[in-house]
Amino acid sequence: xxxESCLAExxxxxxxxxxxxxxxxxxxxxxxxxxxxxxxxxIDGELATGRLGEDxxxxxxxxxxxxxxxxxxxxxxxxxxxxxxxxxxxxxAFVSSTADFTDQPKVANGASDLMFEVFGExxxxxxxxxxxxxxxxxxxxxxxxxxxxxxxxxAASLAG
Numbered sequence: 001x002x003x004e005s006c007l008a009e010x011x012x013x014x015x016x017x018x019x020x021x022x023x024x025x026x027x028x029x030x031x032x033x034x035x036x037x038x039x040x041x042x043i044d045g046e047l048a049t050g051r052l053g054e055d056x057x058x059x060x061x062x063x064x065x066x067x068x069x070x071x072x073x074x075x076x077x078x079x080x081x082x083x084x085x086x087x088x089x090x091x092x093a094f095v096s097s098t099a100d101f102t103d104q105p106k107v108a109n110g111a112s113d114l115m116f117e118v119f120g121e122x123x124x125x126x127x128x129x130x131x132x133x134x135x136x137x138x139x140x141x142x143x144x145x146x147x148x149x150x151x152x153x154x155a156a157s158l159a160g
Contacts, residue, residue: 002083003085004082004083007118010117010118012070014070016074017074017077017078018040018042020037021136026078027075027081029149032148032150032151033089033146034081034145034149035144036072036075036076036145036146037075037144038136038142039068041063041071042071043064043067047137048067048139048140050138051098051101053097053100053101056096056140058103058106058107061141063110064139065107065110065111065143066113067110067141068111069110069111072111085119086122086149086150088115088124088125088145089145089147090126090127091111091115091125091126091145092127092130092144092145093107094132094135094141095107095132095141096131096138097131097132104131107141108143112127
């Protein structure tokens with residue numbers, strides 16, 4: 001089953017891939033890996049802002065991380081890579097949180113669970129989940145990714 005079909009079956013609609021907010025590329029492919037820049041959480045078109053442990057609760061943080069995961073998928077789709085995913089290798093989750101908030105791993109599960117939901121076993125990955133005092137634009141969560149992608153193969157008949 002294609003990833004697009006899987007998303008439709010799961011009732012998931014990807015957002016439009018967000019444009020970069022600074023001087024970087026959203027996705028860079030090198031040596032069979034797509035490095036997806038940190039993605040911010042847009043829920044119903046609005047940036048999810050705030051800090052965990054202050055004005056965002058755990059469920060809100062998990063929803064924000066899931067929204068970051070959806071944006072990672074949207075960036076892969078925009079780059080023509082969504083159907084070429086071989087494995088989600090690593091996610092990095094940055095959680096805007098107070099000094100006494102210690103559930104960053106639970107927040108990051110919002111993105112991690114999405115990857116497993118969409119890609120099955122290929123979606124299981126290594127991960128870092130860290131608390132930070134502030135994120136760009138006041139976002140509650142930011143998630144980046146390293147994704148193994150298949151190479152585009154030119155048919156032998158075309159190459160000869």
